[in-house]
Amino acid sequence: MSDSPVTLQPGVLAMPRVGEPFGVVDDPPVRVPLAGRVVRGYDVLGTRCADERRLFRFRWILGHQMCFLLWRVLGDVTHRGSGEKPDPRSLELMAACVDGYSSAMLYASTVPRAHYQIHLRVSMALQHPSFSGAWAADYRPIRWIFRNRAPWQADGSCPALARAIARNHVVHDRVADHLVPQGHSLLQESAGHPGTAAPGEKEDLYDNYFLVIRRPVNRPAFLTQFDSRVGALSADLAAHGFFPEIEGRHHPIPESETGPTKDLVADALRPLLRARQLMAEERFAEDQIPEDTRR
Template sequence: MQPQLLFMPQVGHPYQRPAEPPHTAGTAERELPEYDLLGARPVDAQRLFWYRWIAGHQISFVLWRAMGDILWRHPDDPPGDRELDALATCIDGYSAMLLYSATVPRAHYHAHTRARMALQHPSFSGAWAPDYRPVRRIFRGRFPWQGGRSCEALDEAIARNGVTHDHIANHLVPDGRSLLQQSAGAPGVSVSREKEDLYDNFFLTVRRPVGHTELVAQLDTRVAEVATDLAHNGLYPDVDGRHHPVVTWQSAGVMEPLLTGVLRVLDRATRLMAHLRLEEVRS
């Protein structure tokens, strides 16, 4: 599987107005394949886990953008039920992509994935992700409308995301030291445009004018690729005769729906994003 370039609008910029009426990418019902947790076929570890690392992050960028569009419209007043549903679903989709990206065995992650990030920059950090900046506050409960009864499903998704993020971080980097923390003389977590560009470049993301329909179509393509991957290789592939489950039934807890629900939540997020007409925001 080969990672593709992802085309994204600049953070805070509106979508490009379509020259023609938007088509319905991402709105049709799709038949989702079943997948096994433990894959039966041996895989090319370098190729597969590099693809998963890039695709999982790219899908997260698109989901963050959709969330940011909703939050931009609701800094003080609560979103409607449909928008709250979309926020919760996008957060679960992001959690699923944390799980999907982190199926890489720990030794492979340190020898290959983490090493490549360090080559990009010794202090390479997820804090540099441009599209996460507008949505950071919701994960910290900073919007005045959070915490009400209408936000119960959203609160559950946020809690599930926190548990998933911490579980995966503890598995991949058990000493808890990120590249930023390991880098000698790392100057805190200040973020510059240069660092955001480095982050985008690493994840094959190009900033240019993009229409909402085009963005949904890119998400739709990646969801179809993830479906093919999981159906063929399982969530935890066979790497040299061994499986490396990060989350097991025993450790799942609130993460349990994510183990078998990766495709369902991504498909639902894609269709919700397509129907919300986010191209009308920021205009």
């Protein structure tokens, strides 16, 4: 059994409000080079964890926080032109962010179904009976991209992005089948019931569940948060494997080791590190401080 040297404690994620730009850099964060904290290798079928409740809550929150960070980058790259097709480098960054989102969604969903139903689903339903991914603030500006609705997506000239989006839909379907085989989301199950959230409250309830606070964030701080989460995810995978052993067996997401998601399960870090590299090269992080800066 892994005695878990990894701190399975999710941190608060500070995100700029949707539509608000990044803040100016007046207090650069301490930067630790990403390469120094990423552990690349892990077993797909892993070991036992001493505290599975802590492990899967950690994965559920960390995995979602990774999605939010990647959605924000996607949103910024998508909306920085005035509707025209992004340049090839930006399209590559977008495809990497979508693959990173797929990877993070798989990681978050490595929880066995019974555990998910008893603990995570119940905790979300207690947060709100209609709790839904559709309430995610950072997804709102990019929903149309996932529906291939941008005019420049119509002519088939962005094949890598189109492939990444198609695979993302497959991942979401597989994850939903794995965790909720009866097929109804909380939102669908609660249809017609009282207790609808007030306008504007849904996003706050969603943020609050996933430990997100909204405040001005500058780009270096944004990237530091991304890096620390990639480091934590990699340390967890190195310690417990992708699918930890729970009650004497593994609980893989069906077909995840054979189908189109195979490489995301075998090397979940690759798209995340690729997205990170492109964020820097693309000057998404144009006011970032050098990797080796210490205070």
